[in-house]
Amino acid sequence: MKIMLYGESIEWIKQARTVADILDGETIGVTPSRELGNEAVKILNKVYVFDSIHYEPNSYYKTIYKIAEEVKPDLSIFPSTIKGRTLAGLYAGSRDEPVITDVVDLRYVGRFLEVKRLVYGGACVAVLRASTPLTICISQGAFKPSEKGENGKIEYFSRVDEERVQTIFKPREYLGIPLERAEVVVVAGRGFKKREDLEMVKELSSRLDGAWSVTRPLAADYGWADTWIGISGAIVSPRLYIAIGVSGQPLHMIAARNSKTIIAVNKDPSAPIFEEVDYGIIGDLYQVIPRLLEKIKKKT
Amino acid sequence: MKILTLIKLTLDISQLKYESTGEPLTEIAPKKMGDSDKCAVEEAVRLKEKLGAYTVVATIGSTSENERIIRDAYAMGIDEGYIVKVEDPEILQATSIGKIVSSLVEKTGPYDLIILGAGSLDTHSYTLGSIIASKLNIPIIAGVDSLQYVDGFFEALCIMEDGAYTFRAKAPLVVTVTTEANEPRIPTLKTILRSKKMEVKTLTIHDLGVDDVVKVDLLDVKRYVVNRRKILWDASEDLEKAVDKFIEVLVSEGVAQ
Ligand SMILES: Cc1cc2nc3c(=O)[nH]c(=O)nc-3n(C[C@H](O)[C@H](O)[C@H](O)COP(=O)(O)OP(=O)(O)OC[C@H]3O[C@@H](n4cnc5c(N)ncnc54)[C@H](O)[C@@H]3O)c2cc1C
Ligand SMILES: Nc1ncnc2c1ncn2[C@@H]1O[C@H](COP(=O)(O)O)[C@@H](O)[C@H]1O
Numbered sequence: 230m231k232i233m234l235y236g237e238s239i240e241w242i243k244q245a246r247t248v249a250d251i252l253d254g255e256t257i258g259v260t261p262s263r264e265l266g267n268e269a270v271k272i273l274n275k276v277y278v279f280d281s282i283h284y285e286p287n288s289y290y291k292t293i294y295k296i297a298e299e300v301k302p303d304l305s306i307f308p309s310t311i312k313g314r315t316l317a318g319l320y321a322g323s324r325d326e327p328v329i330t331d332v333v334d335l336r337y338v339g340r341f342l343e344v345k346r347l348v349y350g351g352a353c354v355a356v357l358r359a360s361t362p363l364t365i366c367i368s369q370g371a372f373k374p375s376e377k378g379e380n381g382k383i384e385y386f387s388r389v390d391e392e393r394v395q396t397i398f399k400p401r402e403y404l405g406i407p408l409e410r411a412e413v414v415v416v417a418g419r420g421f422k423k424r425e426d427l428e429m430v431k432e433l434s435s436r437l438d439g440a441w442s443v444t445r446p447l448a449a450d451y452g453w454a455d456t457w458i459g460i461s462g463a464i465v466s467p468r469l470y471i472a473i474g475v476s477g478q479p480l481h482m483i484a485a486r487n488s489k490t491i492i493a494v495n496k497d498p499s500a501p502i503f504e505e506v507d508y509g510i511i512g513d514l515y516q517v518i519p520r521l522l523e524k525i526k527k528k529t
Numbered sequence: 530m531k532i533l534t535l536i537k538l539t540l541d542i543s544q545l546k547y548e549s550t551g552e553p554l555t556e557i558a559p560k561k562m563g564d565s566d567k568c569a570v571e572e573a574v575r576l577k578e579k580l581g582a583y584t585v586v587a588t589i590g591s592t593s594e595n596e597r598i599i600r601d602a603y604a605m606g607i608d609e610g611y612i613v614k615v616e617d618p619e620i621l622q623a624t625s626i627g628k629i630v631s632s633l634v635e636k637t638g639p640y641d642l643i644i645l646g647a648g649s650l651d652t653h654s655y656t657l658g659s660i661i662a663s664k665l666n667i668p669i670i671a672g673v674d675s676l677q678y679v680d681g682f683f684e685a686l687c688i689m690e691d692g693a694y695t696f697r698a699k700a701p702l703v704v705t706v707t708t709e710a711n712e713p714r715i716p717t718l719k720t721i722l723r724s725k726k727m728e729v730k731t732l733t734i735h736d737l738g739v740d741d742v743v744k745v746d747l748l749d750v751k752r753y754v755v756n757r758r759k760i761l762w763d764a765s766e767d768l769e770k771a772v773d774k775f776i777e778v779l780v781s782e783g784v785a786q
Binding site for chain 1: 540542543545553622623624627647648650651652653654655656657658659660661662663664667668669670671672688689690691692693694695696697698699707708709743745746747748749750751752753755757758759760761762763764765768769771772773774775776778779782783784785786
């Protein structure tokens with residue numbers, strides 16, 4: 230079986246490689262970054278690199294489609310990010326093959342693939358039967374990173390341009406570690422009463438060398454941050470996820486579930502988040518967090 | 530300018546209940562127009578008000594509730610609406626829905642703009658807009674947080690993890706909007722009454738010349754079970770102990786000393 234994967238980060242590519250291990254497939258990577266391409270050839274059988282200044286889905290998918298005409302993949306894998314899903318839809322639509330997003334597991338059953346995906350905002354898991362050719366999207370953290378290596382080949386491919394769309398890109402200024410790479414992510418929810426109170430979250434995350442973020446209402450409704458964690462925001466898979474004043478709705482938790490350990494502070498013992506934690510502190514964040522910061526400061 | 534908006538009848542997942550075996554009771558869950566679809570309708574109606582666009586809405590499904598959401602869109606100001614009848618649209622492959630929509634576009638179009646929600650509330654695949662764009666071979670701007678029409682160009686701002694993208698393109702174009710795009714209007718009593726009198730057109734997939742819809746082979750749906758330790762400490766009983774335990778976790782995870 231030939232498996233083609235379009236990757237945005239090396240961590241994700243290692244996890245997509247695990248899918249190939251499960252299916253015992255040959256792995257062909259596609260990436261718009263030379264740097265990533267050079268890393269990916271150590272993990273994949275072959276890597277196509279196309280040069281690009283920035284993401285533009287219409288030009289990207291046509292390029293990936295052209296590469297697929299050469300590769301003839303049975304299974305094509307994209308990240309379950311907004312960009313990845315957009316590309317997967319364009320790609321699968323043009324190849325007229327099914328596309329399944331939010332895939333968390335898959336295996337062979339006879340000639341078919343049995344695919345598990347999240348549905349209903351992450352509240353349920355659906356099991357589907359599919360056959361190839363097929364396109365799927367997997368989230369970072371859904372599969373364990375593969376430890377296998379390869380001595381692959383690299384091939385440079387010219388990008389197909391899309392004259393009909395113009396793009397201006399303004400990169401985010403990261404004031405610290407980007408969320409996707411952080412080992413510790415501290416998240417504030419609506420339990421916070423004022424914007425200034427987020428200073429506690431920022432301080433805690435910087436003391437733990439981590440990143441901080443918020444739930445959607447804090448960003449989208451109150452404007453206290455630009456982005457948030459959740460189905461419609463960033464997806465993270467840190468070693469430690471610390472949720473403070475977060476109720477734990479599926480649309481938020483779906484993006485945090487692949488964290489190794491989850492700890493939450495919430496004053497409501499019946500908050501749904503306590504169903505999804507390793508450790509939980511039932512209490513007022515305005516008492517717990519200042520005391521925690523004091524104690525951490527004393528230790529260092 | 531002619532605009533097609535797509536709206537999906539979605540489960541209100543916040544009100545989903547379960548069988549003791551973990552099966553979701555989707556039949557009895559309340560259903561509504563998707564949140565981002567509502568923003569798509571609002572965007573279309575604003576373009577109607579600003580540029581005199583003619584606005585059409587379509588939904589793929591078969592229940593009387595599909596008619597209800599078409600009327601909801603009429604009450605917001607949409608001019609014309611179609612239901613494309615298919616049983617169980619929720620188990621149709623997204624590529625099949627894409628095919629149905631492109632045939633609808635051929636039959637009722639051409640459209641300058643096809644606007645829909647970025648992701649549906651229940652299945653949240655975030656793929657239908659892209660599938661349609663590839664089938665019609667027109668560009669897409671996906672995940673739009675703010676849409677403008679300037680000098681014959683659609684200009685869209687999309688905030689993503691790595692930064693802000695501004696895409697500009699001319700019609701014909703597919704645009705998918707997030708719930709950030711606007712604040713959908715609340716219909717007035719007058720527009721609601723008017724919406725009830727408007728005609729809702731129905732089409733079958735055969736009318737559209739689509740015969741081969743592919744269903745997803747759905748084997749099982751169950752509540753997601755989380756396997757975590759769920760060790761809880763009550764800080765209202767003993768703040769010091771709870772905070773010390775918190776620090777123990779930080780230390781054992783290797784993120785603090
Ligand atoms: C289409 C759609 C997409 C969505 N996408 C996302 C998404 O990507 N990400 C996302 O986060 N949400 C998303 N949502 C919203 C989501 O459904 C929830 O509404 C949201 O996650 C709730 O945020 P919250 O936990 O901060 O707020 P709430 O649900 O209001 O919870 C606040 C919590 O804080 C606790 N609390 C209050 N005061 C204190 C205190 N002093 N000390 C300790 N605890 C306290 C309360 O007990 C409560 O549990 C989406 C919704 C829709 C409709
Ligand atoms: N059955 C349907 N009828 C009409 N529109 C749909 C249907 N399914 C999906 N859509 C549209 O496609 C968007 C994205 O859906 P999805 O790709 O399933 O996340 C939705 O927000 C709707 O605007």
